[in-house]
Amino acid sequence: MHPPGSAMAGDEPRVSREDEWLWGWDRTPGIVSVWAEPSGRAIVWRRIPDTGALVREDERYRPWILLDRMDDLHHLGSRLARDGGDAPFRFRELDGPGALRFLVSAEDGAALANAVLHGASRRLNQQLRHLRDLGPGSAFALPPEEQYLVATGRTYFRDLAFDQLHRLQFDLETTGLDATRNRIFMVAVLDASGAPHVLEADGEGDAAEADLIRRLVALICEADPDVIENHNLHGFDLPFLATRARKLGVPLALGRLAKLGLRERAARRGTARGDDPSRRVRFVAPGRELIDTMDAVMRYDFSARELPGHGLKAVARHLGVAAPDREYVPGAQIHTIYRTDPERIRRYATDDVEEVAAISRVLGGAAFALARMAPRRYERLADAGPATGVIDPLLVRAYLRAGAALPAHAPWDGTPHSGAALHLFATGVARRVVKADVASLYPSLMRAYRIGPAPDHLGALVALVDRLVEQRLAAKASGRAAPPGSAERHTHEAMSAAMKLLVNSAYGYLAAGGGLTRFADVHAANEVTRRGRETLNFMCRELAARGVTLLEADTDGVYFAVPEGWTEADERRVVAEVDALLPPLVQLEFDGRYAAMLSHEPKNYALLGYDGTLLLRGVAFRSSRSEPYGEAFLRRALPLLFAGDITGLRGEYLATLRALRTRELSTYDVSSRVRLTKSPERYAETRETRRELAYEALLASGRTRWRVGERVRVYRTQGGGAGVVASTDDDTGGVSDPRDYDVDHYSRLLRDTFAVRLARALTAADFAEVFAAADQLSLFAPSTASMHTVLDSRPVPASTAPSAAAITS
Known part of the structure; x- marks a missing residue:
């Protein structure tokens, strides 16, 4: 059974249910932004893959809510009927043991929410003002755009390459960091064609700054980008711009629906609201996606652990996208230097937006690829943690596509979560070091032994991990076969990176305690870690039996030193011999060789490559707080x-x-x-x-x-x-x-x-x-x-x- 509003075309080839769970089922190409409203109105902007033309489509969808009971809606009488009729309120009972088993829809989402709250308030004899007052075990609803995407089986960017997006970068230059008293005096813009623009205030008063903001808004509207980008966009530029525009009375119509202005949404990382640092928000520009390249940098460094810092210039230099003649200016001196040498600051500002564009292309592909899978706005996937932010919407869509009831978030039963295996076998300096990678050990064990959460009666989590691993291998192979530097290769590599991200977060999703994820299961997670400890201990014992000196081992891999005189072929042979002893879906791969290693503490070490490259790992050697x-x-x-x-x-x-x-x-x-x-x-x-x-x-x-x-x-x-x-x-x-x-x-x-x-x-x-x-x-x-x-x-x-x-x- 399909969710309300399903738009599956009848002439499309039938695909497996697991592929529908992963990719959706509606093949509409080129979606670059979706704006939906509780009223049931949805606006979809599509970039036609062959021509690059932009089209806007206005649609209707039926907003929906999942409930654990229907008695709160009995007061609707004949206005409520089962799916298939023409009543304004409709419901369907889903299959399976899940608590959230009644899928209720209406022509208007506000009317539906009010009807539920009216009935629940009477039942509980207290005034309820929001669905969240019912608790996550009684009601579940998604934001309007996600309701639309889940119901239709659509996703962003189908049949589009990253380079086909129309992306615009802008960066503010200000007289200081306090938007309540400092001003914007310059804005650098890079439009979708790659052409730079530098806008400057014609004077230092309110009128000049207001005029500058109006010209920026006009330039963005004329360029009509699908995506607006900057580094720390949500941490500085947009909050500063919004504060100055509000103070000066300038409408900030940066989206494609000018009358709506900027909206706000809760976010993991954004600007604080009030004195509560845990309450963060980001701005939303209806019809465009607002991408902060800081998110991609932090996501990349979480796994790579190699960036010298997260600032724009440091990242650009590290990734090799900084121009040789790049202009550098101390931040506190920018406005002072502008007064005497404005051309230098113009070059500096232009270099900023060019580096943002380059970093986005190098690191932004993973979020772009995730948006082709998960029923969530591109900008939200760029900001999301991979577990609850990406896997959760995939599982929700899978269950509704299958017509299955969703489980409620279960409270923790007190069972402690057993830790992962971590061994430090040696400290000091070792020579002739090899790293053997235990490729995605925990997800591999979940696949090998079919270990999934008990509430997941469809087996959707393990099925998704299966599909992700299989298609990641295909994407890696396609990427290698494509010409170096080509858009095709970039697309396949981005897809492979996104799938690896999801695969490696599957165990974290399973192990999340305290009801943080819908399908958390500490008992299943403990079984995975038990098998993981057994497997890692077995690998270490077998490696040691072959004459190597073990240094460190954990779920990411094993470091060991080999005897003097061993060749690379000997190193690879040992890894292959131990790999052959492991379960079929668990792989030990040769992942690198190094001239030397300083082992300091568990997961804190330094590596020297044979080419002289120095790699530092762990907070002992790399920390943003270090002097x-x-x-x-x-x-x-x-x-x-x-x-x-x-x-x-x-x-x-x-x-x-x-x-x-x-x-x-x-x-x-x-x-x-x-x-x-x-x-x-x-x-x-x-x-x-x-x-x-x-x-x-x-x-x-x-x-x-x-x-x-x-x-x-x-x-x-x-x-x-x-x-x-x-x-x-x-x-x-x-x-x-x-x-x-x-x-x-x-x-x-x-x-x-x-x-x-x-x-x-x-x-x-x-x-x-x-x-x-x-x-x-x-x-x-x-x-x-x-x-x-x-x-x-x-x-x-x-x-x-x-x-x-x-x-x-």
């Missing part, structure tokens, strides 16, 4: 450590100490980036009992107002004070650089926070000598030339893991 001078020291010190140049390592340490003491290092270099979690009022309440560096720094700089969620760079000054570094995350420097930092504090920090991360590579005595200050060396200190790195290996514990036969049974 730049410390991380820079580690990046210079690690190659010396791997080379066995202990004399050079000590020299690097002393050189960094000297740079601190002579104040060669900038204030930015010693600052740390912190996120503000307290409002000025909240901090004032606790200040007398607990002083905190970040807030004291703001107060010392003269700032008495700040936003919850705002990030600032702060440092410790001489005499125990605190200061703020006047720069952005991307651009070092500021209006001034006082270099009044506490040298003794940052000298101690260099040793006790950063150098200590190298401690396991040396004996305790050698570490104490290498990282002693010049005036602290003992009289009989040994020569660093005689020192060498060490590896402290621990024996593989006797295993009670099952045999190969038991593992594969």
Whole structure:
């Protein structure tokens, strides 16, 4: 049975139900945006794949709600009937054991919600104002666009490539960061053709700024993009623009439905509303998708863990999309420099939007591909976490497509969630290191042993994982076969990345406690982790039996060192031999080889490639809060450590100490980036009992107002004070650089926070000598030339893991 409003074409070839669950069933091509309203009105904008023309289609759909009972609607009398009649309110009873088994629809969603609330209020003898007052176990409704997409089986972007979207980037240049008192003086825009535009205020008063905003709105409307993008769009540019437009009385009609202006929606990451940092919202421009490339950057770095930071310039440089002659300007100096050298700031602003466009193309493909699968707006999928944000709508659509009742969110029954396997077999420096990847271990075990949540009586979660893995392999193969750099290759690679994201989040969805997901099942999750521990222990035992030295193992893979004289062929052979002993759907793959590895703590290590590339993993080596001078020291010190140049390592340490003491290092270099979690009022309440560096720094700089969620760079000054570094995350420097930092504090920090991360590579005595200050060396200190790195290996514990036969049974 189909949900209300199903629009499945009769002449389309029949596909499997699992493919319908994953892709939807309506093949309408080129949807680039959907705007639906509770009234049952839906507007669909489509980009025709062959011609690129944009068409608008106005449609009607029947808003719907899932309920656990029908008695709250008995008061409707003859206006309520089963599906198939012409009554204004209709219902269908769904099959299966789920609690939410009555699918009720109406011509108008507000009338339907009011009817439910009227009946429930009478039943409970209390006034209910919103469906959420009934609780998630009694009623379930989606936002209007998702109701429409679920009901019709449609998805975004069918038959479109990413490069066929009409994308526009814009970036504000402002006189400061406070929208209540600072102004916009320039906006850089890159339209869908790639042509740059720079709009500037003709003066410094309200009228000039208002005129600038009107010209920006007119340019966007004329360009008519499907997507508007920027880096930190929802964290800064749109909130700032909206505040200034409201203050100046300028309508901000950025969408395709000008009369609606900008709307708001709840979001995981956006701008705070009020003093509650947990309440975040994002703006919505009806008819266009608003994409923040920061989301793609954070999603990418969550898995890759290789970006030096999340700021625009840092990411562009890392990805290789920054132009060689890219203009860099310290953030706090932009407006000052504009007054004397406006052309430089024009180049800077244009470079910003060009980098946004490039980053979006490199990293945005995964969200684009997800939108071709999940019944949710593109901009919401770009912002969503993969588990509840993507898998949940897929499962809801699957159940309604199958005519099956949905389970309610079940409360946690108190069963603890068993942890994943994690082994640290050695610390220190290892040579000739191999990584064997346990490809998507937990989802593979779910597939191999058909482990799914008990409430999922359709088996939809495991079925979706099956389809995702199969089609990801096909997408990977198609991507390799396509010409390098082609749009076809980019599309297939993006689809493969999106499917990998979903596959790897399936276990997280299953294991989510406290009723966070509809199909959470801690007992099934514990069975997966039990099998995972057995499988990982078995792999480690088999690898060790073949003569390697185990270093670290977890669900992501196994690192081990091989004996001197082994070739790459030997390394691959060992991995293949152990892989052959595993269950058919569980794979151990050769995933890389490295010249050396520093194993510091579990999931905290540094790798040196045979080509000299240095990779850092874990918060011990990479953290957004770390002071730049410390991380820079580690990046210079690690190659010396791997080379066995202990004399050079000590020299690097002393050189960094000297740079601190002579104040060669900038204030930015010693600052740390912190996120503000307290409002000025909240901090004032606790200040007398607990002083905190970040807030004291703001107060010392003269700032008495700040936003919850705002990030600032702060440092410790001489005499125990605190200061703020006047720069952005991307651009070092500021209006001034006082270099009044506490040298003794940052000298101690260099040793006790950063150098200590190298401690396991040396004996305790050698570490104490290498990282002693010049005036602290003992009289009989040994020569660093005689020192060498060490590896402290621990024996593989006797295993009670099952045999190969038991593992594969």
